[in-house]
Amino acid sequence: MNKSxxxxxxxxxxxxxxxxxxxxxxxxxxxxxxxYDETHVEEMEVKTVEECLPxxxxxxxxxxxxxxxxxxxxxxxxxxxxxxxxxxxxxxxxTSQRPKMEDYADYLFVVLKMVYYDEKEDDIKIEQVSLxxxxxxxxxxxxxxxxxxxxxSERIRSNKGRIGKLGADYLAYALIDNIVDNYFMVLDxxxxxxxxxxxxxxxxxxxxxxQSIHKMRKEIIFIRKSIWPLxxxxxxxxxxxxxxxxxxxxxxxxxxxxxTIQVMDTIETAHDILSEMLDIYLSSLNNRMNEVIKMLTIIxxxxxxxxxxxxxxxxxxxxxPELGWRWGYFVILAVMAxxxxxxxxxFRRKKWL
Numbered sequence: 001m002n003k004s005x006x007x008x009x010x011x012x013x014x015x016x017x018x019x020x021x022x023x024x025x026x027x028x029x030x031x032x033x034x035x036y037d038e039t040h041v042e043e044m045e046v047k048t049v050e051e052c053l054p055x056x057x058x059x060x061x062x063x064x065x066x067x068x069x070x071x072x073x074x075x076x077x078x079x080x081x082x083x084x085x086x087x088x089x090x091x092x093x094x095t096s097q098r099p100k101m102e103d104y105a106d107y108l109f110v111v112l113k114m115v116y117y118d119e120k121e122d123d124i125k126i127e128q129v130s131l132x133x134x135x136x137x138x139x140x141x142x143x144x145x146x147x148x149x150x151x152x153s154e155r156i157r158s159n160k161g162r163i164g165k166l167g168a169d170y171l172a173y174a175l176i177d178n179i180v181d182n183y184f185m186v187l188d189x190x191x192x193x194x195x196x197x198x199x200x201x202x203x204x205x206x207x208x209x210x211q212s213i214h215k216m217r218k219e220i221i222f223i224r225k226s227i228w229p230l231x232x233x234x235x236x237x238x239x240x241x242x243x244x245x246x247x248x249x250x251x252x253x254x255x256x257x258x259x260t261i262q263v264m265d266t267i268e269t270a271h272d273i274l275s276e277m278l279d280i281y282l283s284s285l286n287n288r289m290n291e292v293i294k295m296l297t298i299i300x301x302x303x304x305x306x307x308x309x310x311x312x313x314x315x316x317x318x319x320x321p322e323l324g325w326r327w328g329y330f331v332i333l334a335v336m337a338x339x340x341x342x343x344x345x346x347f348r349r350k351k352w353l
Contacts, residue, residue: 017086017090018072018075018076018086018089018090018093019090019093019094020069020070020072020093020094021093021094021095021096022069022070022093022094022095022096022128022143023095023143024070025068025070025143025144027068027144027145028068028071029066029067029068029069029070029071029074030045030066030067030068030145031045031046031047031048031049031051031052031064031065031066031067031074032044032045032046032064032065032066032067033045033046033051033052033055033062033063033064033065034062034063034065034153034156035055035058035060035061035062035063036060036061036063036156036164037059037060037061037164038159038164038165040060041156041157041159041164043153043157048077049074049077049078049081050077050081052064052081053081055137056081056082056137058136059136060136061136061137061138061167061168061171062136062137062138062168063137063138063139063140063156063171064137064138064139064140065139065140065142065149066078066139066140066141066142067142067144067145067146068142068143068144068145069092069093069095069130069141069142069143070093072093075089075092075093075141076089078139082132082137082139083106084107084132085104088102088104088109088132091109091111091130092130092141095127095128095143097111097128098111098226098229099111099112099113099226099227099229099230099232099233100229100232100233101232101233101236101237101240103240103242106134107132107133107134107137107244108131108132108133108134108172108237108242108244108245109130109131109132110130110131110132110133110172110176110233110237111128111129111130111131111233112128112129112130112131112176112179112230112233113126113127113128113129113226113227113230114126114127114128114129114142114146114148114179114182115182115183115186115223115226115227116146116148116182116186117185117186117189123219124186124190124219124222124223126222126223126226127142127143127144127146128143129141129142129175129179131172131175131176133168133169133171133172133244134168134244135167135168135244136167136168137168138168138171138172138175140175148178148179148182149175149178151178152171152174152175152178155174166246166248166249167246167249168244169244169245169246169249170246170248170249170252173249173252173253173256176234176237176253176256177252177255177256177259180230180256180259180260180263181259183227183263184259184262184263184266186223187263187266187267187270190216190219190220190223190270191266191270193212193216194216194270194273194274194277197209197212197213197216197277198273198277200212201277201280201281201284205281205284205285209281210278210281213274213277213278213281214278216270216274217271217274217275217278220267220270220271220274221271223267224264224267224268224271227260227263227264227267228264230260230263231257231260231261231264234253234256234257234260235257237250237253238250238253238254238257294352298347298352301343302340302343302344305336305339305343306336306339306340309332309335309336309339310336313332
């Protein structure tokens, strides 16, 4: 959605008005709950937000994952029952948000961009993910059902690692870390495609090669624009003063921050490589054009004296001494051949051919 379409939907509306900005979807919103601690895990899928309320006052960690943000009634119910600010709800349903973090004292609100590779369309997709986490509660919002959080669910079920022993802040860290780790998988695919373009560029660059370079540059710029603010988000979580994040979790957030730096370095490297590939393509195109022009110039240069000789003897004036000579035609052909051959030899010695 471009800026004009976004403005036409939200212009003139009071702050906090819920308007879904993004791809229109018809599928039903899915609400999944995982309630757990160190000793037990309870998992269920519910149809209404009201079914989530019994978990609000439990001392255990509750993770509510919502797949789909196009149903505004469900988003409004989340805000009403869990005390979420209307501006937060407005940002959740607006998928054009840039990554950011906001501290509302009782909870933290984080917006991230999840990048994944669409195998069917052979294209890179970017989806907005919103997280709200408080003392014992994490609520995650995805635009559509996906599998990016499946490893976290499996870790909770199997009680692997520290996730069952630590609080909601560690769960939020695990979700963020999983999103960032997924960037590396996507960038690996991008690097593979760049290597393929490099091979085509080295073998025989074609206009299709140029189109591939431009397409990859657009994808890299799109990814960079979506991920660039993530460093500030992670840095704000790590260095912030919120009591909702334990000191033990800040250490892990510092590690995620390092990963975001690596991601940005990889993106910048890929962008530089594509820029150099574009320069190489244009240089090879110019070199090929220069070779063609050089060859045509050499051919024209060789035929200039031959054309002059042919023009002179094509005038057919009377009293031209060679016109009546029996061997004149053959001698002129020999002279023309000698001139052409001597010029070719000269050009070869000068390495112009």
